Each structure stands twice: as structure tokens, then as C-alpha cells.
Amino acid sequence: MAVRTIIEYPNPHLRNTSGPVTTFDDSLRELVADMFETMAAAEGIGLAAIQVDVPLQLIVVDVNEEEHPPVRLAAANPRIVLAEGKASIEEGCLSVPMSYRAAVQRYEHVVVEYQDENGADQTVDATGLAAICLQHEIDHLKGRLFIDHISSLKRGLYDKKLAKYNRYKKREEREQEMHR
Numbered sequence: 001m002a003v004r005t006i007i008e009y010p011n012p013h014l015r016n017t018s019g020p021v022t023t024f025d026d027s028l029r030e031l032v033a034d035m036f037e038t039m040a041a042a043e044g045i046g047l048a049a050i051q052v053d054v055p056l057q058l059i060v061v062d063v064n065e066e067e068h069p070p071v072r073l074a075a076a077n078p079r080i081v082l083a084e085g086k087a088s089i090e091e092g093c094l095s096v097p098m099s100y101r102a103a104v105q106r107y108e109h110v111v112v113e114y115q116d117e118n119g120a121d122q123t124v125d126a127t128g129l130a131a132i133c134l135q136h137e138i139d140h141l142k143g144r145l146f147i148d149h150i151s152s153l154k155r156g157l158y159d160k161k162l163a164k165y166n167r168y169k170k171r172e173e174r175e176q177e178m179h180r
């Protein structure tokens with residue numbers, strides 16, 4: 001098991017559409033184990049394979065809320081088969097820098113069909129944070145980020161701030177390089 005590097009917006013790989021998982025072998029199970037470890041190390045509640053630069057329809061989720069039963073799973077080829085109600089919380093993403101958070105409109109309750117890491121068909125019925133997390137992760141498989149759902153005004157402000165932050169980071173790196 002290993003903690004993998006999480007790629008960050010605006011890395012264009014995050015925009016790729018992930019392909020279906022067709023082989024359920026040891027290397028897939030190793031990827032799942034690595035994703036759980038990477039998510040835990042980053043203190044996240046969900047992670048999609050594309051975030052560790054693997055364009056496969058694979059997500060891991062680990063949500064433990066008091067009001068609802070805990071949801072901890074690895075889901076290959078997840079499909080939302082039922083979605084109802086409305087919910088909105090401030091979301092963040094391990095691939096969206098500066099710990100940016102913004103409210104996104106989601107369904108409150110979803111049922112998702114998927115295959116587990118051994119290829120067996122499974123269904124999860126999720127409400128609240130787990131439902132939101134599943135929708136957020138499934139979005140990643142289509143190359144979508146939560147910041148795509150916010151207003152263009154908010155998004156513009158964020159992009160500007162991030163560009164400034166990245167320029168600053170680059171300058172710091174160059175300076176460190178020069179003093180070596």
C-alpha cells in the first residue's frame with residue numbers, strides 16, 4: 001500500500017472522462033487500497049481514481065455521520081439509479097487547491113449501483129453527506145469538479161485567487177532553487 005500523489009486543478013487530466021473498470025484483479029485491489037490510504041492521509045471522505053491520475057471509473061467513499069448509517073466502500077463503474085430531494089452543503093475537494101469551499105446543489109438521497117473490488121454487483125442507498133459525497137465523486141469520473149457548479153462570479157474570483165497563489169508558489173520555488 002502506498003499514498004499516491006493527488007493531482008490538482010487546473011491539471012487538465014481532471015477533465016478526462018474515466019473509462020470503465022473491466023478487470024477485477026490484484027492490481028485493481030492494490031489501487032483501491034492505495035486510494036483508501038491516500039484519502040485517509042489527506043483526511044478526505046471521498047476520492048476518485050482520476051485524482052491519483054488513473055482514468056478509471058473507480059471511487060472510494062468513507063463517510064460517518066451520526067444521523068445516518070456509515071458508508072465506506074470502493075465502487076467501480078458506479079451509476080446513480082435513483083436521485084431525489086435537495087441538499088446543499090459547502091463542499092471541498094482534495095484536488096481543488098487552497099482548501100476552497102462552496103455550496104453546491106445536490107440530491108439529498110441517492111441509490112447507486114456499482115461493482116465492488118471483486119467484480120460483484122452491489123447497491124448502496126445513501127442520504128445526507130454520503131449521498132452528496134457519492135455525487136461529487138461520480139462527477140469526477142465525467143471530468144467535472146464541484147467548482148463547475150458554482151456561479152461564474154464566484155468561480156472567476158476563485159480562479160483569480162488561485163492564479164495569484166500559483167504565481168507566488170512558483171516564485172518561492174525559484175528562490176529556493178537559486179539559494180541551493
Ligand SMILES: [Zn+2]
Pocket residue numbers: 092093094095136137140
Ligand atoms: Zn473531489
